[in-house]
Amino acid sequence: MLLPVETALDRSCRSDHLLISAARAETLKLTNQRPAADGHSPVLMRAADPLDLHAALPVADPALDPVNPLKGPFLAEPLEWMTAAKVAMELARIAGVLPAFLVDPEPAGEPATLHSVDLAAWKDPANLVIATRAHLPIAREEHAEIVVFRSPGDMREHVALVLGARSTNTTPLVRLHSECLTGDIFGSLKCDCGPQLDHALAAMSAAASEGGWGVLLYMRQEGRGIGLVNKLRAYRLQDEGFDTLEANRRLGLPEEARDFPLAARMLDLLGIGEVRLMTNNLEKVVALEDAGVKVIERVPHELPSNPHNTRYLATKRDRAGHLLT
Ligand SMILES: Nc1nc2c(ncn2[C@@H]2O[C@H](COP(=O)(O)OP(=O)(O)OP(=O)(O)O)[C@@H](O)[C@H]2O)c(=O)[nH]1
Numbered sequence: 001m002l003l004p005v006e007t008a009l010d011r012s013c014r015s016d017h018l019l020i021s022a023a024r025a026e027t028l029k030l031t032n033q034r035p036a037a038d039g040h041s042p043v044l045m046r047a048a049d050p051l052d053l054h055a056a057l058p059v060a061d062p063a064l065d066p067v068n069p070l071k072g073p074f075l076a077e078p079l080e081w082m083t084a085a086k087v088a089m090e091l092a093r094i095a096g097v098l099p100a101f102l103v104d105p106e107p108a109g110e111p112a113t114l115h116s117v118d119l120a121a122w123k124d125p126a127n128l129v130i131a132t133r134a135h136l137p138i139a140r141e142e143h144a145e146i147v148v149f150r151s152p153g154d155m156r157e158h159v160a161l162v163l164g165a166r167s168t169n170t171t172p173l174v175r176l177h178s179e180c181l182t183g184d185i186f187g188s189l190k191c192d193c194g195p196q197l198d199h200a201l202a203a204m205s206a207a208a209s210e211g212g213w214g215v216l217l218y219m220r221q222e223g224r225g226i227g228l229v230n231k232l233r234a235y236r237l238q239d240e241g242f243d244t245l246e247a248n249r250r251l252g253l254p255e256e257a258r259d260f261p262l263a264a265r266m267l268d269l270l271g272i273g274e275v276r277l278m279t280n281n282l283e284k285v286v287a288l289e290d291a292g293v294k295v296i297e298r299v300p301h302e303l304p305s306n307p308h309n310t311r312y313l314a315t316k317r318d319r320a321g322h323l324l325t
């Protein structure tokens with residue numbers, strides 16, 4: 001039985017066993033823990049005394065290390081339920097909480113049973129359907145339509161904006177944009193999301209004025225799929241000097257957790273089989289092609305940098321293989 005450290009409702013629970021990520025176990029220097037290549041694989045650890053949720057949080061959260069430096073000693077123990085533990089780590093990622101759980105807490109509360117196949121079924125892109133659509137004139141283009149997608153049991157509503165008049169004899173310009181609240185709404189300078197979003201809409205509007213059309217897919221996969229809170233934890237770690245990929249890893253989260261087949265499903269539901277994809281990220285091209293979408297052209301989508309995002313963009317270029325200059 002696993003209780004998420006961050007969001008458990010019964011604050012009186014405690015346990016001397018915690019499920020944490022291998023990356024976190026490494027940072028906590030678990031005496032008998034071998035460094036794992038995969039930072040988000042689960043590790044079972046035992047503390048000398050039972051921890052309540054308040055005490056477990058600084059053990060779980062690397063972003064709190066500068067204010068809570070002393071922890072442990074902890075020991076790693078054999079994990080005999082690896083598949084279930086991996087599902088738990090993935091659920092934490094999807095829920096946007098720290099991948100850390102009290103194991104068999106006291107009091108036990110009322111558990112809900114989950115099987116690993118349940119998660120796979122829940123993630124199936126085939127679950128996604130068009131919930132509704134409406135005409136939506138926007139500042140960049142008056143001739144636009146919004147289409148909203150949903151799947152059962154998932155609160156995240158993915159969106160497509162179709163700019164210009166659909167036609168079967170021109171291939172649409174398509175942008176697969178991942179939610180970035182900080183960049184899209186507040187104009188954060190730490191990333192390039194805001195300018196990329198604006199430029200994509202401008203390019204689609206320009207195409208529309210020449211008889212073409214465009215589709216912007218707005219995917220609710222904030223922080224490359226780790227959620228807003230975890231992304232901001234990663235920002236705190238970046239302030240300590242870690243780059244964007246290291247920061248995710250230190251949190252015990254994947255560096256890239258977006259579900260691109262979901263975007264392919266949205267295109268399929270829109271009846272779009274061929275695209276001109278605006279991106280610098282070849283992973284997006286490969287993922288769409290693998291899911292049956294024909295990418296007839298990759299349109300570079302590089303925007304001017306600023307002093308706050310130069311390191312972020314350099315990391316994307318040098319460590320994530322993005323085609324940036
Ligand atoms: N975890 C994490 N996510 C970030 C960070 N900076 C931006 N993001 C997220 O990264 C995503 C933006 O990626 P995109 O611009 O869609 O895609 P990309 O992989 O950079 O590729 P392009 O198509 O070339 O832009 C958004 O979900 C942002 O919230 C960061 O430092 N950490």
Ligand SMILES: [Zn+2]
Pocket residue numbers: 180182183184191192193194
């Ligand atoms: Zn961003």
